Amino acid sequence: MGQFKSIKITPEAIEAINSFQLPEDLSFGKAMAPVMIESNYDNGVWEEFRMVPYQQLTLDPTCKALHYAQEIFEGLKGYFTHSNGPFLFRPEENMRRFNLSAARMAMAEVPEDGFLDGVEAITSYCSQFIPVSSGDSLYIRPFMFATENSLGIKPSEKFKFLIVASPSQAYFKSGSVKVLVENDAVRACPGGVGHAKTGGNYAASLLSMINAKNKGYDQVLWLDAVTKENIEEMSGMNFFAVYGEKLKTPKLTETILNGITRKSIMELAKHLGLEIEETTMKVSELLEDVKSGACSEAFACGTAVIITPIDTLGTGNGDIYKLQHAQGPVAMKLREALLNIQEGTGDDPFGWRKTLKPLS
Ligand SMILES: Cc1ncc(COP(=O)(O)O)c(C=O)c1O
The missing domain is CATH 3.20.10.10 (D-amino Acid Aminotransferase, subunit A, domain 2)
Incomplete structure (x- = not known):
């Protein structure tokens, strides 16, 4: 378990980090870090939160998120400017807002330590990929969506939570x-x-x-x-x-x-x-x-x-x-x-x- 008590760091994730090459052209939100945090909610409980290699998802065509948009997300940044850091900025605020969004969208709340340890783990493990100019960052995207399969319009009882991250340059290229x-x-x-x-x-x-x-x-x-x-x-x-x-x-x-x-x-x-x-x-x-x-x-x-x-x-x-x-x-x-x-x-x-x- 190590330093991030609620996150299992898998050996595959470490391997993915060790063999990753950061693309030269980053822009904003295009290049993805080699790992992600993942957990699923079913029967009223969250399974173990894990760090795994970044990978494609397999979804059933009737997955409710695809039809009824039961989905929420957050956006925050990890900073490593001039090799100073890594730092996060007020991540608890994102965690609180995430769970407020979850409540409004009739979704399960995510455990606070799963969210926060997940954000910290992906930032710490990917710190070598954070671009170092002022204004650049690791853009971190926690998100959750309904995974129950059925075309009936009713709230899902199953959810997937993920955190992906993107080494990014500034969002707007021009100054204004x-x-x-x-x-x-x-x-x-x-x-x-x-x-x-x-x-x-x-x-x-x-x-x-x-x-x-x-x-x-x-x-x-x-x-x-x-x-x-x-x-x-x-x-x-x-x-x-x-x-x-x-x-x-x-x-x-x-x-x-x-x-x-x-x-x-x-x-x-x-x-x-x-x-x-x-x-x-x-x-x-x-x-x-x-x-x-x-x-x-x-x-x-x-x-x-x-x-x-x-x-x-x-x-x-x-x-x-x-x-x-x-x-x-x-x-x-x-x-x-x-x-x-x-x-x-x-x-x-x-x-x-x-x-x-x-x-x-
Ligand atoms: C609709 C909307 N308004 C405002 C903001 C700014 O919020 P924050 O400062 O928390 O990024 C965002 C970005 O998250 C947004 O999507």
Whole structure:
């Protein structure tokens, strides 16, 4: 059992690590680490959590996840910048959110030590494959899906939990992004599953993403489903606007994912002397404020994108609003402060960084 008490490290996993060659071209989420963590839930119990070689799965065509989308996931990073680490950033937050998503999607909760030891084991054993430039990382993807086989629409009683990991470069290649306000389609509605990290939320966002790309934008900004007036978030990141020394962000509702980066930025910003306002943000007011310069910056934040300035906001009727400080001096200051904590190049006044031992 060794250091990760709840994970069995199989000899096949060690062999897979020893014979693995990291591809040269990594980009984001494409190259996969040679091992994964696996466990199955059946008859009310989880079997032993194991580290095994990364491999394909065999599924019955009637596996419920394929038909009824009973599936959840998380995303977090392991850091080994300039051979400093490996570190994780607030993994308990991901574990808690995973089990909140599980509860909303009528799925079994995963034991806390299985989740956390699994994340730590894959990071420690794969630390030699973590790219070392600032902004690069091991992107870690815990996920779970329904494995009961039958076409009846009812909650599955069997689940598979896996953790895979991808040695990755930064998510966005350029320094800032263009964001299109989505005035028609909606991502999440009250009473729905917007606050859960479940695949259907992302599937629902893809058509708008294609439309936005075709118009030259990188991302979509979602509005609330009822009034289509209030800003919610982007498809995989939360939203902030900068007003002088104040940061404004949409207050959490059941249609917004409670981002760990969002939460951390709010604490960090206060620590750096900035004011925070969590509020209902009308998109019409924001766009007016961008035009007048009252809002000088806006940025996207999330585990994958860290903090990325928004240089342009566009609307469905073709209006374009350029941010005065397109390269985001406040955003970049926060990004640096956050990365210093995550990558171990600065103090960690909040105790967010978890230091692991490199293994293998
Ligand atoms: C819809 C959505 N919003 C926000 C975020 C940012 O969350 P976090 O900062 O925890 O990565 C994510 C990414 O996980 C997301 O998928």
